[in-house]
Amino acid sequence: MKKIVLFALLACSLLPVSCLAAKQQRGLPVIGAVETLTLVGEKLQFAARIDTGAKTSSLSAVGIQPYERDGKRWLRFQVADSSGKLVLLERPLERIVKIKRHGALASERPVVKLDVAIGEIRQRCEFTLVDRSDYEYPALVGRNFLNRRAVVDVSGEYMVHPLSQGEKKDAN
Amino acid sequence: MKRVSVAVICLLFFCLAGQTVRAGGKNIIGETAWIKVAGVSFPYLARIDTGARVTSIHAVDMKINDAAAVPEENVGKTITFTTENREGKSREVTARISKVSTVKNSQGEEKRYVIEMLLGWKHVQKKVLVNLRDRSRMQYKLLIGRNWLKNDFLVDVDIKAAEKE
Numbered sequence: 001m002k003k004i005v006l007f008a009l010l011a012c013s014l015l016p017v018s019c020l021a022a023k024q025q026r027g028l029p030v031i032g033a034v035e036t037l038t039l040v041g042e043k044l045q046f047a048a049r050i051d052t053g054a055k056t057s058s059l060s061a062v063g064i065q066p067y068e069r070d071g072k073r074w075l076r077f078q079v080a081d082s083s084g085k086l087v088l089l090e091r092p093l094e095r096i097v098k099i100k101r102h103g104a105l106a107s108e109r110p111v112v113k114l115d116v117a118i119g120e121i122r123q124r125c126e127f128t129l130v131d132r133s134d135y136e137y138p139a140l141v142g143r144n145f146l147n148r149r150a151v152v153d154v155s156g157e158y159m160v161h162p163l164s165q166g167e168k169k170d171a172n
Numbered sequence: 173m174k175r176v177s178v179a180v181i182c183l184l185f186f187c188l189a190g191q192t193v194r195a196g197g198k199n200i201i202g203e204t205a206w207i208k209v210a211g212v213s214f215p216y217l218a219r220i221d222t223g224a225r226v227t228s229i230h231a232v233d234m235k236i237n238d239a240a241a242v243p244e245e246n247v248g249k250t251i252t253f254t255t256e257n258r259e260g261k262s263r264e265v266t267a268r269i270s271k272v273s274t275v276k277n278s279q280g281e282e283k284r285y286v287i288e289m290l291l292g293w294k295h296v297q298k299k300v301l302v303n304l305r306d307r308s309r310m311q312y313k314l315l316i317g318r319n320w321l322k323n324d325f326l327v328d329v330d331i332k333a334a335e336k337e
Contacts, residue, residue, distance in 0.1 A: 003176060025200065025326050033222060033318060051223030052203055052327045053315070100310075140223070143203060143329045152222050152327040153198065154318040 023159065025151045031118060033154040036082070036162035037139045040115040040122065042089065044081040045162060046139040048118070050152050054142030056097065056111070057125055060132030064110060066093065075110055077129055080138060094126060119160035121149050198324055199296060202331025207314055210290035210297075214261040216314035220327050224317035226273070227291070227300055230307035231255050234285065236269070243272045243283045251285055253304060257313050270301055291320055298324065 023030035037048035046059070061077040068074065073093040078086050091112035098106045109128040116123060118141065125145050132138055146152065153159065207218040209229070216229075231253040236246050251269050256262040267287040275282045289302045300320045307313050321327065 025198075026328070028328065030326060049223055051221070052329050053219055053221030053223045146329045148330050151200070152329075154222050154321045154325075154327075155323050 023153075028149065028151045029119065029121060030153050030159060031121075031150045032156040032159040033152070034137065034157040035118045035141070035160055036158065037141060038117045038162060039079075040117055042087060044079065044087060046079075046082060047137045048139035048141045049135075049137040050141050050146070052143060052146065052152055054140055055144065057116075057127045057142040057145050058109075058130055058132065058140040059114065059127045060135070060138035061089075061129040062131055062133070064129055066110075075112060075129070080133075097128060099128065099130075116145070118145075118150070119162065121145075121160075123149060198326045199294070200328050200331065201293065201321070201325045202333060203327070203329040204312070204333040205293055205316070206333050207316065208292040209255075209314070210292070211265060212255065212263050214257050214259070214263070216257045217312065217333055218314035218316050219312035220316050220321070222318060222321065222327055224315055225319065226286070226303050227289075227317040227320050228303040228305045228307065228315040229255055229289065230257075230310075230313035231265075231304035232306055232308065234304060243285070246285070247271055251287065251304075255313070256308075258311070273303060291316070296324060 031050060033050055035048055035050055037046045038044070039046070059079060061079050063076075063078045065076040066073060067076060069092075074090060075093050076088065076090050078088055080086050091114070094111045094113055096108050097111055099109050100106050109130050111126050111128050113124055114127050116125060116127075123145055132140070201220055203220055205218055205220055206215045208215050232255075234251060234253045237250040237252075239249070240246055247269050249269055250266060252264060252266045254262055254264050267289070269285050270288050271286045273284045273286050275284060285304045286301050287304065288299055290297055290299045291302075292298075298320055307315070
């Protein structure tokens with residue numbers, strides 16, 4: 001009788017551990033159709049559409065102004081974070097891409113590199129800058145962020161805690 | 173001995189239950205995949221697009237039986253269209269119009285006819301609403317959206333479909 005109780009207790013202890021652990025698939029974290037994207041340095045948060053159909057990620061920006069710094073091309077631009085606050089950012093211009101849009105002519109977009117995170121997943125990725133104020137989400141996370149870093153489950157949204165483990169500890 | 177084996181069975185059950193909870197029992201699909209469309213003899217190399225709410229298929233030469241001028245009045249009527257995959261194989265399809273969806277884009281407002289289609293991947297078959305769109309300028313003639321992926325798939329963009337089915 002004691003042995004059964006012991007085994008049952010052991011078995012029960014295994015179940016909650018797998019429930020509480022962040023969802024994983026083949027060792028990759030599972031994220032939803034929409035997540036919070038954090039701009040690490042400036043500590044800004046954006047609601048982001050997780051888009052496997054997009055090759056490159058994108059961030060909504062307005063007032064994009066090119067300028068020169070140390071002989072290199074830089075961009076000054078404004079982004080609105082989830083609180084609605086407009087913040088001025090400056091980044092080197094990486095390149096200019098042609099964006100193919102369904103039914104519309106191809107257009108050009110500037111590309112910058114941003115240090116971003118979705119929960120524990122942290123990456124330095126390219127983002128095209130475009131005015132996305134007509135769209136539901138200011139950020140679009142594409143394959144360049146997702147590749148080998150996350151798996152997408154469109155059945156849910158905000159599956160990941162926006163802060164990393166370290167930030168969660170600091171917050172508490 | 174009997175008690176121990178019962179306990180072991182319970183232990184195995186809880187382990188398996190834990191596994192199911194974690195994996196979710198969903199299929200893993202890549203950034204592109206070969207999809208079969210019921211009623212169409214050839215497969216499509218499709219783009220798996222979590223950014224699209226509804227699935228879209230390439231459709232041209234749309235003809236509606238007893239067409240009305242207002243698109244919404246054509247719901248329930250039969251529509252015939254030609255669909256083509258990337259390899260150039262084409263087929264005429266007939267279906268009932270389920271609804272009309274309005275899409276706002278840079279050109280203004282566009283109306284699209286929506287039908288139901290049974291789309292299959294390996295052993296999985298799902299019937300979903302599909303937008304009929306002219307995708308002749310797009311690389312992928314079938315765009316799988318969230319309405320097909322929901323509840324059954326996890327998308328791993330590291331996986332790409334084989335060149336040939």
